[in-house]
Amino acid sequence: MNASKFNPLEWISEAGRKAHILVVMKTMECAENPAQRRLMQLSAGVTMLTLCVGTAHADGIADMVGKAADQGDSIKTYAGRLFAAGGFLLAAHGGYNWWRKGKEGEQSHVKAGQIAWPILGGAALGATGFMLVKAGETIGISGASQGALPN
16 A cells, blocks of 8 residues: 555544444344343443442542542543643644655645644644643642642
8 A cells, every 4th residue: 555545534534434333233233132132231331330430439428529539630641641642743744744845846735734734733732731741740739748738
């Protein structure tokens, strides 16, 4: 396959469509048979319970709120890392378009917007990720001293 004809977005989109069709077909197949429908509902229930197992083992409302806060902090950190990685990849795509435009010369089909917008979007996404990860550390707040009064 020629590298210039391979479009990962089309490939991902096609894989998503095929997966969706497969899931819909299996759901329709299971809905016709009562035993399979009950098994499908049972597996969905078990899946939801395993996703909520941290909350289910809480020692009360205060512990449940504490677990939710810990999960929120983890989500913030991981989302920041994903945003930073996405920004880097987006800026790299803009840089690749810039390199292609320089290589093709006057006959280039790469427009200026195909260079500038991915680089600017990647910078904004990377900055958002950086702020999500480093916001508390930059001003000197650590998890141990958060909420404590200064001496």
